[in-house]
Amino acid sequence: MFKSPFSYSIVCSLILFSCIDNPEGPAISPSVDQIEMEAEGGIQQIDFSSAEWKIERIENVKSDSRIFGDIYSPENVRVSENVLLELEREGKLDAIWPNKGFSIVRSGQDMLEINLLENSSGEEFGFRVILSSESGESTITVSQKASQGYKFKEITYFVGDGDGDSLYWKRGTTLKLTVPNSQEIEFTPIGGIDPTSSYIFTSKSLDAFVWLKSDSVEVKLPAHFQDGQIYYAEDMGIYTEYLQSELSEFTNLKETITAPAGYSEFRSEYEMRRRILSYVLVLTNNRTGDEKEIEGKITLVAPTGNYEVISVE
Structure with missing residues (x-):
C-alpha cells in the first residue's frame, strides 16, 4: 500500500511531539497542592503516586524569600541548624518562631506530612513547598489564618x-x-x-x-x-x-x-x-x-x- 510523504511527515511530527511532551521520569503528583488551616494549626498528610522527588526549597509567600530552619535525619537527629530548608530524601524540617511555625516530615518516600503550630503572630501566615524531580517542579502552597485570640x-x-x-x-x-x-x-x-x-x-x-x-x-x-x-x-x-x-x-x-x-x-x-x-x-x-x-x-x-x-x- 502506498503512503504519501505527507502522511509520513505527520506521523514523525506526532512521535516527536510526544517525546517532547513526556520528559524522563514520572511527574510529581501530590494528592493536595493547596492547604488552608485555621490559626490553631494541625497536620495535613500528602500522598504521592511517585517517590522520585525532593524538597528543593521552601519560600515565604509574602516576600518570596527562602525560609531558614533546622534539618533532622530520619532518626530525628539534628544534622543542620539555621540553614536554608531543603530535603533530599527522608527526614524532617523545622521552622519554629515564638509566634508561629511548622514542621515537614517525610517518613516515607511517597508521603509528606505538614504540621502547623498555632499562629499567634496577629497576621496570616503562608509558605510554599517547592518539590523537584527530573520531570520538573511542583508547588504545595500552605496558608494559615491569624488567631482570634x-x-x-x-x-x-x-x-x-x-x-x-x-x-x-x-x-x-x-x-x-x-x-x-x-x-x-x-x-x-x-x-x-x-x-x-x-x-x-x-x-x-x-x-x-x-x-x-x-x-x-x-x-x-x-x-x-x-x-x-x-x-x-x-x-x-x-x-x-x-x-x-x-x-x-x-x-x-x-x-x-x-x-x-x-x-x-x-x-x-x-x-x-x-x-x-x-x-x-x-x-x-x-x-x-x-x-x-x-x-x-x-x-x-x-x-x-x-x-x-x-x-x-
Missing part, C-alpha cells in the same frame, strides 16, 4: 518537681557614725540595696504570654504553702513574663541601736526566701470556645523578716 479563665498553682522554698542572706544597711556621746540611733535593717519583694512567671511554652500581653490580666498570687496546700495573698498580681517588684512589708521596719561615743560602724544582714511553684493557666479560644492550658513556674522572692545587726570592729 483567647480570654483568661483561671490560674491554679501546685507544688511540682523541683518546687519549694530556699533561704539565703543578703547584706542590708551599713551605718557609719561619729558622735560625741553614746546615744540611741534608729535605722532600717531591711533597707539597703534591693529592699523589695518580686515575682516572675516563666514557661517553656513559646506562646505562654502572647495571648494576654496587652490585657494586663490580674491573677491571684500564692502567699505560702503547707502540707501541699497553697494559700493566697490578698493582693492580686499581673500575669506577665517581666519581673514585677514592689516594696517589701518589712522595708520600713525600724531597729534602735546604741552607738558609743566616737566612731562606730554597723551593718545589717537579712534573710530572703526564694519560692518556686508550678502553675496551670487556662484560656478560652475566642473562635472555638475550646480551652487551652499553659504550664509554667512562678518564682517569688521576698524578705522573711529575720535580720541581724552586726557591729563592725
